[in-house]
Amino acid sequence: MGSILRAMIVGFAGILLMLPVWANADTEQGIAWLISVQNGDGSWGQEPTKVAATSEVLAAFRHQGLDQSVFYLRALAWLANAKTDSADALARKILALEESGIDTGSMDLAGTLKAYREEWNVYKNGYRENYLWGPYEDFSGGILDSALAVTALDRSGASDADLAYVFVTLMGQWQGLGDEGWSYYYGDRNYGSEILPTAETVFALSLYWEVLYGLGRFDRL
Secondary structure: HHHHHHHHHHHHHHHHHHHHHHOOOOHHHHHHHHHHHHOOOOOOOOHHHHHHHHHHHHHHHHHOOOOOOHHEEEEEHHHHHHOOOOHHEEEEEHHHHHHHOOOOOHHOOHHHHHHHHHOOOOOOOOOOOOOOOOOOOOOEEEEEHHHHHHHHHOOOOOOOOHHHHHHHHHHHOOOOOOOOOOOEEEOOOOOOHHHHHHHHHHHHHHHHHHHHHOOOOOOOO
């Protein structure tokens, strides 16, 4: 038996011992599959969604009490050093690290995320487009990207009243007509609402209403 396979078997056996008593066979099988498809560098998935996939698996493992397992720690180490070139990926990285107990303040990830907003929301002729985050440089402002970004800033302690006001105001202006949800991109309100940007925007708005007015908020599960 190869040393790598032996290590995986021993590691998985340890994982099963760490699972909560209420974890059932379905959960065990799901965790086993996730372990079997973990990349050699500790991440999950393929580019350009490795950060998002790895962040989701980390959350799943953490909620199963597996945050001290070698599989979790390898993934966390990969994520902490992963390069991100989109607002979506950087926001998810900040959220995952913060929720894992890592203070991202010393890494200045929030500063980088804010800089994305300043740099990407200006046309090449110098005209500011909308004051939201876009998915990538030179792209139109994205509602999903912006909702994830302001949530990440809130979780890392880097939110502020000015940013809260801009976000809440713009989301009010660009809420969909008729169905009252949000689409993916700023300015697309006539194209119909989508589930993901609406869900993330509702959550982000709950955070920023608190920043502005001290109203109640939801906690991210």
